[in-house]
Amino acid sequence: MKTQNQKAWLFVLPVLLLVAFNALIPIMTVVNYSVQETFGNNLFFWEGMGWFEKLLHSDRFYSALGRQFFFTGMILAIEVPLGIIIALSMPKQGFWVPVCLVTMALPMLIPWNVVGAMWNIFTLPDIGLLGYFMNHVLGVSYDMTQNPTAAWATIIVMDVWHWTSLVVLLSYAGLVSIPDAYYQAAKIDGASNWAVFRFIQIPKMKNVLTIAILLRFMDSFNIYTEPFVLTGGGPGNSTTLLSIDLVKIALGQFDLGPAAAMSLIYFAITLLVSWVFYTLMMKDD
Amino acid sequence: MGWMAWTWPTAFVFIGIFSAMGILIAMEIRWPGGNERKGVLGLTTTRGDRLFISLLGSVYIFLIWLGVFGMPLWAPVGIAILWGVFTFWKV
Incomplete structure (x- = not known):
């Protein structure tokens, strides 16, 4: 009979303490704030579920949430197929492998706020490289500080530029781990490229792709710095994502109660989508 | 703790959650293996998964009720x- 040894739990204890300190206690504080009203001075007044109710009936919340989902949907729809295509076309061996890998990794090394600032300057209509090119060479009117469509296109392209590499690198890792025997068997059977992709490469990449999509979902759904530095949520409110609106309420208006309620709903959505996606993907394993 | x-x-909410986790830990020590089974949703769940699903589901039950009907909250309880x-x- 297998003896049960519970000693391993002791080794997990330091991590548990660390997580309690930097995640659990702050979240508990947010829960406490979400049912109260404060005017500073550490004075709190009971509000009950009022903030949640108000939030769930406010158009401002739903529009920010809608923009957040739209953003995440767009970048996933672009980055995942694009990442897979790039990974498939990358060389599997030889001199160009490290060159490709390092080039791919470069955008991810740049901090969020730097990316935002870079793209801000890059797209300015009169002095930015892209902005000047679009307006004065191509003659297309493009100004992301004035035009909502241009602002949206810019934040999406910026995220694709910054994070497609993550999908590429993970897919590539999945691809190179497929043993050659599978390809040889496919060749003997006369399988088409599509069949190889559909029945060998995709199933073998499933796990890394799940992680890639999950990471991209969480990161893009919680994205703040890049769009904030680039557009500041504008023009008007057109690129005010949920995260930007949340910070506006918490730090701009100092409405800690509503902001806490909003961040808990935000958290619940991220948690549910991630859990459902992960559970469905891993169901048959 | 003032801050x-x-x-x-x-406080009661968290005491509830942590006691539930404590009970699960005690059960895990007494009957290891998490009572894993395949439930009606087609998911393989352990006791811990089931606690997570019931808590997350309850959060959504309350939020949806608040969004659709508002106060009071006895029905969603x-x-x-x-x-x-x-x-x-079953799950």
């Missing part, structure tokens, strides 16, 4: 308890 702005209702019973029984 954490504790209230009794929120009942629904959430039924959901929890269902989760531990």
Whole structure:
């Protein structure tokens, strides 16, 4: 009979303490704030579920949430197929492998706020490289500080530029781990490229792709710095994502109660989508 | 602890969650293996998964009720308890 040894739990204890300190206690504080009203001075007044109710009936919340989902949907729809295509076309061996890998990794090394600032300057209509090119060479009117469509296109392209590499690198890792025997068997059977992709490469990449999509979902759904530095949520409110609106309420208006309620709903959505996606993907394993 | 702005209702929520986790740990020590099974949703769940599903589900039951009907919240309390019973029984 297998003896049960519970000693391993002791080794997990330091991590548990660390997580309690930097995640659990702050979240508990947010829960406490979400049912109260404060005017500073550490004075709190009971509000009950009022903030949640108000939030769930406010158009401002739903529009920010809608923009957040739209953003995440767009970048996933672009980055995942694009990442897979790039990974498939990358060389599997030889001199160009490290060159490709390092080039791919470069955008991810740049901090969020730097990316935002870079793209801000890059797209300015009169002095930015892209902005000047679009307006004065191509003659297309493009100004992301004035035009909502241009602002949206810019934040999406910026995220694709910054994070497609993550999908590429993970897919590539999945691809190179497929043993050659599978390809040889496919060749003997006369399988088409599509069949190889559909029945060998995709199933073998499933796990890394799940992680890639999950990471991209969480990161893009919680994205703040890049769009904030680039557009500041504008023009008007057109690129005010949920995260930007949340910070506006918490730090701009100092409405800690509503902001806490909003961040808990935000958290619940991220948690549910991630859990459902992960559970469905891993169901048959 | 002043800065954490504790209230009794929120304290009870966390005491509840942590006691549930404590009970699960005790059960895991007594009957290891997490009572894994394949439930009606087609998911393989352990006791811990079932607690997670009932808690997350309850959060959504309350949020949806608040969004659709608003206060008071006695009905979703009942629904959430039924959901929890269902989760531990069938999922």
